[in-house]
Amino acid sequence: MESMREIIRKKPKSLFSFLSLLLLIVIIYSATVGTVDIPFQKVLAILLSETPLIGRWFPAFEGTDRTIVVNLRLPRILLGVIVGSSLAVSGTSMQGVFKNPLASPFILGVSAGGGMGAAVGIYIGITYYLLPLFAFIAALGTVILVFALGRVRGKTDIATLLLAGLAMNFLMSGLTNYIRYISPPEKEFHLRILAFMFGTLNGSIWKEAVISLPIMIIGIALVFAYSKDLNLFQMGEESAMQMGVEVERTKMIQLFTSSLLAATMVAFTGVIGFVGLMMPHAARLIVGPEHKKLIPTSALFGGIFLVVCDTISRMIGGIPVGIVTVLLGSPFFIYLLIKNRGETGW
Amino acid sequence: MVNLEVDSLVTGYSGKKILKNISFNVEKGEFLGIIGPNGSGKSTLIRALTQVIPTWNGCVKYDKKKIDHISRNDIAKKVSVVPQDTFINFPFTVRDVVLMGRSPYLGRFENPGKEDIKIAEETMKTTSTLRFKDRSVRDLSGGELQRVVLARALTQKPDLLLLDEATSQLDIGHKKEVMDTIKEKNEKKNLSVISVHHNLNLAARYCEKILLLDDGKKHAYGKPKEVLTNSHLRAVYGVEAEVHEHPKDGSLYVSPVDKKINTKKGEKTVHVICGGNSTGTLLKDLVEKGYEVTAGVLNVMDSDLEKADFLDLEVVTEAPFSSITHDSYEKNTELIKKADVVVVTDFPVGEGNIRNLEGVKEGVTNETELILVDIENIGERDFTEKNRGRELYAEISNKMEFEKVGSTEKVLKLL
Numbered sequence: 058m059e060s061m062r063e064i065i066r067k068k069p070k071s072l073f074s075f076l077s078l079l080l081l082i083v084i085i086y087s088a089t090v091g092t093v094d095i096p097f098q099k100v101l102a103i104l105l106s107e108t109p110l111i112g113r114w115f116p117a118f119e120g121t122d123r124t125i126v127v128n129l130r131l132p133r134i135l136l137g138v139i140v141g142s143s144l145a146v147s148g149t150s151m152q153g154v155f156k157n158p159l160a161s162p163f164i165l166g167v168s169a170g171g172g173m174g175a176a177v178g179i180y181i182g183i184t185y186y187l188l189p190l191f192a193f194i195a196a197l198g199t200v201i202l203v204f205a206l207g208r209v210r211g212k213t214d215i216a217t218l219l220l221a222g223l224a225m226n227f228l229m230s231g232l233t234n235y236i237r238y239i240s241p242p243e244k245e246f247h248l249r250i251l252a253f254m255f256g257t258l259n260g261s262i263w264k265e266a267v268i269s270l271p272i273m274i275i276g277i278a279l280v281f282a283y284s285k286d287l288n289l290f291q292m293g294e295e296s297a298m299q300m301g302v303e304v305e306r307t308k309m310i311q312l313f314t315s316s317l318l319a320a321t322m323v324a325f326t327g328v329i330g331f332v333g334l335m336m337p338h339a340a341r342l343i344v345g346p347e348h349k350k351l352i353p354t355s356a357l358f359g360g361i362f363l364v365v366c367d368t369i370s371r372m373i374g375g376i377p378v379g380i381v382t383v384l385l386g387s388p389f390f391i392y393l394l395i396k397n398r399g400e401t402g403w
Numbered sequence: 404m405v406n407l408e409v410d411s412l413v414t415g416y417s418g419k420k421i422l423k424n425i426s427f428n429v430e431k432g433e434f435l436g437i438i439g440p441n442g443s444g445k446s447t448l449i450r451a452l453t454q455v456i457p458t459w460n461g462c463v464k465y466d467k468k469k470i471d472h473i474s475r476n477d478i479a480k481k482v483s484v485v486p487q488d489t490f491i492n493f494p495f496t497v498r499d500v501v502l503m504g505r506s507p508y509l510g511r512f513e514n515p516g517k518e519d520i521k522i523a524e525e526t527m528k529t530t531s532t533l534r535f536k537d538r539s540v541r542d543l544s545g546g547e548l549q550r551v552v553l554a555r556a557l558t559q560k561p562d563l564l565l566l567d568e569a570t571s572q573l574d575i576g577h578k579k580e581v582m583d584t585i586k587e588k589n590e591k592k593n594l595s596v597i598s599v600h601h602n603l604n605l606a607a608r609y610c611e612k613i614l615l616l617d618d619g620k621k622h623a624y625g626k627p628k629e630v631l632t633n634s635h636l637r638a639v640y641g642v643e644a645e646v647h648e649h650p651k652d653g654s655l656y657v658s659p660v661d662k663k664i665n666t667k668k669g670e671k672t673v674h675v676i677c678g679g680n681s682t683g684t685l686l687k688d689l690v691e692k693g694y695e696v697t698a699g700v701l702n703v704m705d706s707d708l709e710k711a712d713f714l715d716l717e718v719v720t721e722a723p724f725s726s727i728t729h730d731s732y733e734k735n736t737e738l739i740k741k742a743d744v745v746v747v748t749d750f751p752v753g754e755g756n757i758r759n760l761e762g763v764k765e766g767v768t769n770e771t772e773l774i775l776v777d778i779e780n781i782g783e784r785d786f787t788e789k790n791r792g793r794e795l796y797a798e799i800s801n802k803m804e805f806e807k808v809g810s811t812e813k814v815l816k817l818l
């Protein structure tokens with residue numbers, strides 16, 4: 058195991074290729090699963106024929122299977138990949154900036170803020186398609202408020218920021234609870250708020266994947282661009298400065314980008330927990346803490362993990378994927394904890 | 404190559420002025436020590452020299468260029484810092500951390516090349532960290548980690564190395580090892596060093612020049628001999644300290660002395676007849692116990708006299724290397740008569756100081772408590788002609804009551 062880890066750390070490209078391939082297989086397999094089972098080969102053939110550029114060399118498909126795969130399952134799976142990767146990278150960035158392995162994408166109030174926005178939207182009867190916008194504005198608004206509170210004399214103070222995030226988390230959760238309390242007692246109403254709070258990929262549409270994809274690409278690219286600075290950050294902010302890092306700029310870019318990633322994803326799927334906290338750990342166990350390797354590995358892990366969880370959630374009757382990630386993730390997390398106990402390997 | 408000028412530097416934090424008008428220069432290859440009590444601005448100065456905090460007034464210049472006109476990255480190529488301690492939460496390997504020192508030279512997406520790795524390995528060799536280069540920094544001891552951080556700082560290939568109490572967490576062996584490594588780089592590679600020290604002896608031992616800060620101001624600046632003086636240390640640290648020259652290499656060393664100001668009269672007066680460093684810690688101990696202590700007759704430059712002077716004792720003195728004159732004999736006998744207790748230490752008796760014993764014979768009365776140290780072995784330390792020392796001891800011990808102890812350390816127990 059140790060030697061395999063060594064090999065991976067020295068040749069991370071082989072790991073990236075392997076994980077990319079695994080992600081592709083998981084995507085195709087996931088498209089076979091659902092109320093109608095479609096064989097793997099057929100899904101592969103449909104997907105190939107639909108792929109831009111190379112699609113014209115493959116026979117086109119018509120019919121229900123194609124509709125199910127292309128219009129129903131594929132947007133959901135792709136959104137799963139996008140959300141999983143984004144949350145994992147967001148978590149990696151947060152853990153890096155806070156120099157703390159317990160930081161998550163939601164540490165600055167994104168989830169609670171988004172939840173509050175969604176609850177307000179549902180309460181005042183916003184139509185489904187406008188709801189993400191509501192959640193997004195509330196999530197980002199909360200983070201900006203936290204930034205403002207965490208700024209001490211022109212500098213972002215990490216400890217103050219953390220406390221501000223904690224306070225806003227409580228405030229926004231409190232507001233959400235208040236809205237739920239005064240809401241009419243119809244079950245449907247509460248289920249919608251609950252679905253948001255658990256996080257679900259149900260009912261994902263192409264539009265969501267299309268909007269979130271560029272945000273994911275830009276976000277991950279920005280976080281990755283400052284990966285060297287994130288490494289130096291781990292020596293302490295002052296030492297990082299003395300090694301040439303523009304600390305304030307790095308901090309703002311990292312925190313803002315990772316919050317934007319998380320806010321976007323929360324807006325579309327609700328609060329999917331655990332991915333952003335755990336995937337960076339899992340990745341760190343494999344490739345080590347060096348961010349240039351850690352960020353892509355986290356992204357691939359996050360994408361694979363969320364699609365696997367969503368596939369399971371569809372297999373067992375469509376419970377929100379956020380429940381699966383926690384139920385599946387926690388035991389895995391505990392397993393890692395026990396396995397690495399005594400080793401300071403986080 | 405670096406030449407640092409600090410000119411009337413004023414800076415601080417959020418409105419609180421810490422450094423007040425500091426000026427000094429560091430030439431290429433110089434080793435400057437910065438000392439001063441807690442809160443005197445030592446670490447603040449290091450921060451100002453690396454643009455971690457902005458200057459309010461005055462300026463810091465590297466090679467005639469103002470620091471705020473140099474990019475952070477370019478500063479990092481000239482100056483590197485070893486902080487007092489580093490906490491790393493994630494399991495980077497030693498090699499990862501040392502290679503971070505190359506980052507000012509690398510582009511955003513550039514990986515360390517062969518040359519960078521070579522430099523890192525060299526510095527790991529000089530800091531003896533190479534043998535655990537693949538270990539996680541989280542598994543290292545404090546001393547090992549500090550050496551890794553030093554290796555990282557050296558990997559930055561600085562012209563000027565700043566040490567912010569960099570060795571304060573290390574044990575004495577590693578302190579010396581690390582400082583020797585740095586000194587060697589300083590001497591051979593012309594690396595300039597500015598080293599903040601809590602430990603005055605380390606500063607005295609390694610620095611060519613010392614800057615003594617007090618309350619953010621320059622109190623003294625110059626060679627260790629000029630800065631580490633009794634009066635400077637008293638003024639800044641508020642302690643009495645003895646400054647000695649190391650017998651082996653001539654470097655200075657400082658040992659603080661607890662000074663109880665002898666204002667209140669002690670209940671009992673103890674007169675100590677001594678010399679030739681025979682008192683050990685007796686004088687200090689007696690003062691601390693609240694006795695009024697006098698001593699005599701001591702030659703100037705006698706180490707017992709130095710101790711007595713530090714304690715501000717009343718002492719009968721004689722010129723260096725000269726015999727006790729009638730005048731000082733009289734004074735000494737007066738003090739003996741006044742004393743409640745007279746202690747005669749096991750000082751070597753010669754023609755020069757034999758009159759001390761004569762004074763005892765004359766001055767001690769029946770009310771005096773007389774303590775003689777180690778009288779059994781007087782023969783070994785009697786350097787007088789015709790054994791006058793031994794005779795006098797015999798006369799004294801026949802004439803009056805006394806108590807005897809084996810060594811000066813035991814005197815205190817009798818009192």
